[in-house]
Amino acid sequence: GENVEQHPSTLSVQEGDSAVIKCTYSDSASNYFPWYKQELGKRPQLIIDIRSNVGEKKDQRIAVTLNKTAKHFSLHITETQPEDSAVYFCAALFSGSARQLTFGSGTQLTVLP
Amino acid sequence: SQTIHQWPATLVQPVGSPLSLECTVEGTSNPNLYWYRQAAGRGLQLLFYSVGIGQISSEVPQNLSASRPQDRQFILSSKKLLLSDSGFYLCAWQNTGGNEQFFGPGTRLTVL
Numbered sequence: 001g002e003n004v005e006q007h008p009s010t011l012s013v014q015e016g017d018s019a020v021i022k023c024t025y026s027d028s029a030s031n032y033f034p035w036y037k038q039e040l041g042k043r044p045q046l047i048i049d050i051r052s053n054v055g056e057k058k059d060q061r062i063a064v065t066l067n068k069t070a071k072h073f074s075l076h077i078t079e080t081q082p083e084d085s086a087v088y089f090c091a092a093l094f095s096g097s098a099r100q101l102t103f104g105s106g107t108q109l110t111v112l113p
Numbered sequence: 114s115q116t117i118h119q120w121p122a123t124l125v126q127p128v129g130s131p132l133s134l135e136c137t138v139e140g141t142s143n144p145n146l147y148w149y150r151q152a153a154g155r156g157l158q159l160l161f162y163s164v165g166i167g168q169i170s171s172e173v174p175q176n177l178s179a180s181r182p183q184d185r186q187f188i189l190s191s192k193k194l195l196l197s198d199s200g201f202y203l204c205a206w207q208n209t210g211g212n213e214q215f216f217g218p219g220t221r222l223t224v225l
Binding site: 103 | 215216
């Protein structure tokens with residue numbers, strides 16, 4: 001079945017450093033890859049996404065890269081700030097009915113002041 | 114613009130009691146709707162999805178059920194709750210043919 005692997009499960013960085021979270025997916029037909037940020041006790045919020053026809057997308061301090069050949073995609077956060085501390089989930093949209101997303105298991109990012 | 118509501122926000126129920134959680138979406142028509150459950154400190158588990166009124170697909174067999182009585186209303190139910198049903202229940206919507214999914218504020222359920 002469809003699968004998304006996410007690493008690392010926890011990540012601690014110093015404020016101002018960069019953070020990278022990586023995901024791999026199993027279905028080569030996947031064409032949409034979103035990233036969600038979930039603060040403690042809150043709903044997941046879509047922060048950035050990428051479609052299979054581009055290799056990189058940036059939005060201020062966050063960027064996502066996609067390597068379709070290797071079936072992996074990554075989230076890059078530069079100049080991290082304490083408010084970036086949260087759980088981050090990657091996901092992939094697999095071909096099939098209802099356009100379902102399959103989520104990775106999440107990464108707890110802690111930005112140390 | 115589109116908004117999604119869930120209620121109640123929190124719920125404490127005894128084992129064996131019934132459950133009804135409601136999700137409504139405003140500002141869109143014929144959305145795809147989803148129910149997810151998130152156990153404490155864990156990932157997102159897809160429970161049910163719906164592409165239209167009365168159309169429900171189940172991803173995980175369990176003592177929960179879902180219904181979609183109206184285009185923008187999605188209900189999650191149980192006849193008898195188990196301790197393992199505790200968690201954060203999230204409803205999400207997606208435009209028909211679209212990719213992005215947006216989550217509601219969630220219902221935190223504690224079964225005692």
